[in-house]
Amino acid sequence: MNRFMLFFHKTGSPPWFYGFAGKLIPWLWAGFIILTAIGLYMGLVLAPPDYQQGESVRIMYVHVPAAWMSMMIYAMMAVMGFIALVWRIRIMEVMMISSAPIGAAFTVIALVSGSMWGRPTWGTYWVWDARMTSELVLLFLYIGVIALYNAYDEPRKAAKAASLMAIVGAVNLPIIHFSVLWWNTLHQGSSFSADGSSIHASMLWPLLLMAFAFKFYYGANLLSRARLRLLKQDHRKRWAQEVIAEGLLAGGAK
């Protein structure tokens, strides 16, 4: 029991996290690159074009995983925020707020790629269909959390406020999603559904691979941002000054 508590306590310590994350990051980047390469090859080259949409359907291999990530990251933000708020664990605060811009970026990618997909499919760059509208509202939720965090001066207070906002948003997210879905059926009928009703295996595999690839990207990017934030927050403490000194000595290679 004691050893477990010691380990748990250690993971909460910034210098330990900094070192451990540093070792993990290269592996995560490697995973991202490999999976993306395979996934894109399968999706852009091997997979067949769609019966109706032709080659333009290939955007879906970026659009759909990006949309999945945008929602998964928001859920993770809410969970990390909850842990940070209840148990006041600083690493969770740092990871939560470092996730926000990554999630927002995926939301933007989903919106832009969806818009690009829309042009050949629907004839216009934007249509208020259920999924795109939902993504847009999600983007505003992300911006709200980030803006709230930046509005506060003191970092720990800012993180707590952002955590509460993320949790409130996460609780509302399913409600928003379903209400938008319902709103769409009211006003447009379902003539604009963006991907097919059933997915063939040759299309499913690249999709799943890209989804995993994006998860690796999220991990690598998140840990990098979290390390940087910890360093900035603790810049007066000894462990951070040692790390910075080492970095300067090595010619700023990291």
Added chain:
Amino acid sequence: MLSVSNLSFERYFERVFEPVSFELGAGSLLLVTGANGCGKTTLLRVLAGLLEHSEGEINCDSRPLYAGHNPAIKDDLSVEENIRFLMNFMGQRDDSGGSDSNSGLCQNVIEIIGLAPVAQQEGRTLSAGQRKRCSLSRLLFCDEALWLLDEPYSNLDHEGIVMLDDILKDHLKGGGSCVMTTHGSLRPEGFELQECFMTSGRYSSEWQAA
């Protein structure tokens, strides 16, 4: 009544004051002195529970009464309406006569703090000293045993200071205790007290028992 060990509070990941330890028993007064900006108000707010301490322990067996810089006076309400609201909201429980006995108590309180002449005036017309007296009124109608007073003598005139000293003496005699901050010039006279100094170091304050 209040026992504190290695208490500290962080802001921007740095300690606002170095760890603090003391014991406060019933009937005691602890005076915390220090220059402006050394963390006295922060310490008091941590003791009150408004701020979450980052290190150490607080053991307090009752809820404290906190009187800080903000007087909690609504500009649009008269002195009497302000006091009556606070009495009904957080004053000592009065199940006996209902709202009638409360109004009697309210009049009493206004007399004691010396604001009877301005009882019907709106909060925004009060001078700084009058606002201070009004904010100290809660010492009279709340029955918390531990008082946390942040620079309570500031802005008070001579009679005000005497009034506060009297209220404080009664409280301590009745078994209550008090932690009070002051930045030096105004201090309670004729009291037996523990005194501690907080001085600003480069980044944090240090605690020395007198």
Added chain:
Amino acid sequence: MSRPALSTAFMALLRRDFLLAYRRRAELLQPLVFLLVVVTLFPLGVGPSPQLLANIAPGVIWIAALLASVLSLDSLFRSDYEDGTLEQMVLSGQPLALIALARIVAHWLVAGLPIVILSPVLALWMNLPEEGVPVLLKSLVIGTPVLSLIGAIGAALTVSLKRGGQLLSLLVFPLYVPLLILATSAVSSAVAGLPYNGQLGLILAGLIGALTLAPFATATALKLSLS
């Protein structure tokens, strides 16, 4: 140490809030005038064609109600925060969630209810057919409290910020989307002779959910803002 019974404290707070609202009654009119002005802008902006206005009436009226509500929310906790009353409330030992609820109730009575009362005028201006007006009123009566409850969380989170008002709108508008969709659909359905009780039922469910959860989130946010 003893403190007054919860009901005494709750009533004292409500009484104080009404007294304060009465003393500052001119300020209460501002969001309502805003409501009227915003609705007036629509015919001016899109043309006075009766059919067009009738088509967009439910949405326009509800969006105007949303905007007016957010305008009045900023001051929900600000005054108490600035003069130190809020800290005393937090330290008083009274359950903070219920204090927050009392504040929200008082706020709705002086800021939300007038929107409901003004809505027939708005319906007239936007040429909303008669069949829609009762449902509009119902949707506003159960919907504006939801606006106040959810908005209170945002107000509590931004009360200690210097220009919290702008941020408040950004925070709460995405959360208002489901309510907007359901309420406007209810009114449009009523006008078209279609059933609308499902939508109203869902709004009511939302109100109950907000009543149980929002005060706690608001209380947490208030304690956070004071720290």
